[in-house]
Amino acid sequence: MTLAIIGLVCGFSIVPTDEALASTLRIAPSTTLAPGAPAERVPGQAPAQELLVDATIAAPVVNRESLSATDGLQTLARVGTNEAWAKLVLMFGGWPQTDANLALMLRWMRQENGPPDWWNRNNPLNNGYGSGGGAGLGSYPDLVSAAEYCAKNLQRGYPDIVAGLEAGTSADATAAAIWASPWATSHYGNGSHWSTRPVEIVQAPASAWGL
Incomplete structure (x- = not known):
């Protein structure tokens, strides 16, 4: 056979x-053949x-890990809310955008200006550094500048607040660091003037963002 x-x-x-x-x-x-060239018979x-391959054989499935990205400056400016500004401060400071950090920033902003006009003077946290107002009554040309100056001011003179933001695990612990700091002369009543209820999300006018 x-x-x-x-x-x-x-x-x-x-x-x-x-x-x-x-x-x-x-x-x-x-033998090496150019692509598409017919095979020649050598004496x-x-x-x-x-090589024949069964057409019913399926191609292997390739698993790809999902990708995620932190919102960028332009995206946050277009969103334009107090939450977006809080994220922008964290982004400029290089701090994690955890739930604890976002809650802390929103509560802090509420104690300074309140949600209805949180963008007042384009200075949500009444920051004196770079705003032309040493007592926090100055203003910035836009909310992006305000976020950058806020992060810089924290990094240059508020190590305990920065440590809390770097950890990003406890809004209460970071709040206590804010009360103990010289950021506000009232020290927020050592916490008695500080609310932990949910903060209303409000969008600022596009002009406040410099758009």
Whole structure:
């Protein structure tokens, strides 16, 4: 019985004989063809080999990890809310945008200006640094500048507040650091003038963002 020649990708074939079904290994010399060029028969060389693949074999599934990104400056400015400004301060400071940090920032902003006009003088936290008002009564050209100056001021002189924001795990602990700091002369009544109820999300006018 004669067996069919089995073509292998690696460039050799096993040819059984009729008499003893013994296999001999024959290495076919490899040739390089240009893409799309027809294979040419070389005298004395075995025919070109082909590999047939079952069309029903499905391609392997490739799993890709999901990607996420933090909102950028332009995106936050377009959103334009007090929450967006809080995220912007955290972004400029390089602090994590955790739920605790966002809650802390929103509560702090409410104690300074209140949600209905949180963008008052484009100075949500009544920051004196860079605003032209040492007592926090100055203003900024836009809310983006205000966020950048706020982060810079915290980094330059409020290490305990910064430590709380870097940890990003407890709004209450960071709030206590704010009360103990010289940010407000009232010290927020050491917490008696500080509410933890949910803060209303309010959008500022586009002009306040410099848009």
